[in-house]
Amino acid sequence: MAMITEASKIGSKIGLGVDAYELSVISKAPEPAVDSSWVEQRASSLRSDLPDSDTAVHALPPFDGGWRAWTFVAAGFVLETFIWGFNYSYGVFQNYYTSHPPFEQSSHVAVASIGPTGLAIMFTEGLLLSFFHTRYPDYMKYTLWTGLTLFVLALLLSSFVSDVALLIFLQGICLGVGGGMMYWPSLSLLPEWFVQRRGLASGIMFAGGGVGGFVFPLVVEALLSRIGFRWTLRIWALLMAVVGGVAILGVRPRVPVPKFHAGHPRPAFFPANTQFHKRPVFWCFTLTYWLQGMCFYPVSLYIAVFTATIASPLSAATALSLFNSAGVIGQVLMGYFTDRWPYPRIMFGSALGCCLSAFLLWGFADTLGTIFAFAVLFGGLGGGFPSVLFAAATDSAGANPEQATTALTAVTAIKGIAAVLGPIASSLLLEAGKKSSSSAFTTYGKGGFGPVIVFVGSCAAVTSLSTLAVAAARLDVRPRF
Structure with missing residues (x-):
């Protein structure tokens, strides 16, 4: 009562x-x-979409458990695996495109921009989709199926092009738009299914990208070496159509979807009276999340290229697989600990560990063992960082918990900028490093990667300091750190 x-x-x-x-x-x-x-x-x-009075009275499915809740997580895990796992495997494609026709004569910076472009779009479109689904929640299923169609067509059409500009448009822009349309609905519905176990559930879903990132580089490398990029993309389009279609069936809302009738206006496209952007914790976390992206995505893009300078293409794909798969453990563990510890503490440890591993392991790496150790450590600590996102979004929303999803998508939109700027800056630094005659960069950072390593390590160091600002901004949360 x-x-x-x-x-x-x-x-x-x-x-x-x-x-x-x-x-x-x-x-x-x-x-x-x-x-x-x-x-x-x-x-x-x-709001005004309550069921009619003659609707049968029944209870909603339980949250934080039950077969429906865990089926939802499983569906989200599969989508994460195939959407983000494929994008995290782009380093293998990049290594192939820059060394095989018809793209080997294209600008390396242009080729390097394809993968980050898709990632950036998937990050940034979440904010727009959150506004769209606030006004049109009954269109969410259409968004999922449209995204799958666009994703599959982008892969298929990419297999027929011979111009890098078209490849950027298809494998970069179109793939990113389609992937985001499949990914964001499952993420936005997660708070309906999980409350007390939200960190664990989000960690499991996020781990899908790590699982795909472990398996897919090895599979892609094997396919590229045997049948070339055209048939590799065609096979992947077919695989995505089948597996993605099955997974979408499991993405269901826990709360009944509103039904809008004449005389019952839809909510506004832009939420009214948003308050999260007025809270210091939102801006401090956004800056920290952006800095973490600036150091993480250059490694994700270039670790395979770096490994290929001292080893075989298979070893390069293995390094990328280890990097991505370490994120599985990092995401689950950090999600678990986020439910129990203040998340700034987890962010600080993650960023500091990334900083030390970049400067000490990557910088002096000249054997596969050292590269693999760096891939596991940096991938696990950096890849697990997003598991704190839900906790930070909840803090940002404060007394307006219904704004948590909007706060979350706003933060990730900013990180989408880092997903482009970080790799572009690294591409320019790599070109400068290869041209440099400095003896320091011939012994520190093989193959001209010295400036890139200094950039990554410095961004990680600033990220660790920025987490202290996040802790200080949580004035209404105890303990802060």
């Missing part, structure tokens, strides 16, 4: 009626796990 009273108060506060359907949902939910913020989010989501 206490929860029903609380729901009535909240419904009255925001101008909504709470009918028998909603009261039955709230009264049957697991009471220890439900607080007023959850009820307020639930009541806000209903």
